[in-house]
Amino acid sequence: MLRSVIVGTGSALPRRAVSNAELAEQVDTSDEWIVERTGISNRHIAADDETTSSLATDAARNALAAAGIEAASIDLIVLATATPDQTFPASATLVQANLGCRGGIAFDVAAVCSGFLYALGVADSMLRSGMAKRALVIGSETFSRILDWEDRTTCVLFGDGAGAIVLEAQEQDGENLRGVLATRLHADGAHNQLLYVDGGPSTTGTVGKLRMKGREVFRHAVVNLAEVLEEVLVETGHTSQDIDWLVPHQANARILDATAKKLNLPREKVVMTVGQHANTSAASVPLALDQAVRDGRIKQGDLVVLEAMGGGFTWGASLVRM
Numbered sequence: 001m002l003r004s005v006i007v008g009t010g011s012a013l014p015r016r017a018v019s020n021a022e023l024a025e026q027v028d029t030s031d032e033w034i035v036e037r038t039g040i041s042n043r044h045i046a047a048d049d050e051t052t053s054s055l056a057t058d059a060a061r062n063a064l065a066a067a068g069i070e071a072a073s074i075d076l077i078v079l080a081t082a083t084p085d086q087t088f089p090a091s092a093t094l095v096q097a098n099l100g101c102r103g104g105i106a107f108d109v110a111a112v113c114s115g116f117l118y119a120l121g122v123a124d125s126m127l128r129s130g131m132a133k134r135a136l137v138i139g140s141e142t143f144s145r146i147l148d149w150e151d152r153t154t155c156v157l158f159g160d161g162a163g164a165i166v167l168e169a170q171e172q173d174g175e176n177l178r179g180v181l182a183t184r185l186h187a188d189g190a191h192n193q194l195l196y197v198d199g200g201p202s203t204t205g206t207v208g209k210l211r212m213k214g215r216e217v218f219r220h221a222v223v224n225l226a227e228v229l230e231e232v233l234v235e236t237g238h239t240s241q242d243i244d245w246l247v248p249h250q251a252n253a254r255i256l257d258a259t260a261k262k263l264n265l266p267r268e269k270v271v272m273t274v275g276q277h278a279n280t281s282a283a284s285v286p287l288a289l290d291q292a293v294r295d296g297r298i299k300q301g302d303l304v305v306l307e308a309m310g311g312g313f314t315w316g317a318s319l320v321r322m
């Protein structure tokens with residue numbers, strides 16, 4: 001059976017880390033409020049020379065090195081981002097040029113915080129249909145560029161970063177097949193005014209700033225995530241007790257706790273990086289995955305669930321045997 005197997009992970013963060021205390025010097029907030037309501041202590045903010053494509057390139061190089069694979073053999077790059085370097089061309093093509101691999105498929109996917117799950121779903125389908133053999137699936141964001149730094153209800157929540165995986169089509173036989181076992185994706189455009197950017201090329205001709213009704217997003221996130229996680233488990237005949245690791249979108253520690261509770265999963269099985277990275281949108285799932293792989297928690301053969309929810313609304317989950 002042809003499966004898309006994760007053969008390497010990588011990530012990259014901007015050089016500059018910004019603590020809650022540093023933010024509290026600029027906006028009316030406090031370390032205490034941010035930690036208590038979100039679990040965030042720190043985030044990384046990109047400098048002028050650090051862009052979505054440069055962070056994505058660094059993350060991709062790290063994933064390729066971990067996989068022991070030359071960039072030249074990559075024939076598909078899917079980059080999830082809501083903060084591309086330019087309106088066009090796709091940032092994925094900039095990454096392709098940086099890596100020096102020419103002629104394959106390269107495009108961006110826009111599903112905001114669920115972007116990595118959407119990118120994974122698309123890449124997995126393309127690999128299993130034979131359109132490509134080796135993919136880089138990347139989530140990379142520079143949300144600091146679209147934050148309203150005078151809006152304390154949003155600017156303290158986000159950070160910049162990138163994560164990447166190398167996904168390879170492999171024939172897998174027998175029990176405990178490695179690879180992506182199931183992916184479920186959803187959208188409900190009726191809620192797009194709860195989390196959006198108030199600008200764009202076709203409306204204002206500007207980039208715009210992020211706007212969010214946090215409390216309502218929170219409410220939907222907990223319900224939607226629990227439902228979609230259940231869907232991938234049912235589809236594959238698993239229960240939450242089979243899961244070795246949950247690698248969730250890192251928006252708020254309280255959402256992660258609520259999701260784990262709904263699934264009856266102990267907190268120790270949830271990979272949590274929100275404290276150090278804040279919400280890095282499409283980058284958050286692959287960043288967290290890479291961290292847990294590199295520190296030895298996630299090992300080959302582990303059953304891992306990836307999930308995310310974001311603007312649109314969009315949401316999704318994927319069950320992967322590492």
Ligand code: UT7
Nearest residue numbers: 029030033037113152153156214215217218221251252310
């Ligand atoms: O990645 C996409 C998905 N995004 C999410 O999942 C985000 C989901 N939402 C959340 O994580 C939470 O709703 C927030 C962290 C955004 C907010 O937490 P909350 O517990 O829902 O707080 P709230 O919005 O109800 O605000 C409580 C109070 C308000 O004051 P009043 O009206 O009660 O007097 C806010 O003005 O906290 C105030 N507040 C702040 N205070 C200090 C809001 N932001 C801040 C701040 N510092 N940065």
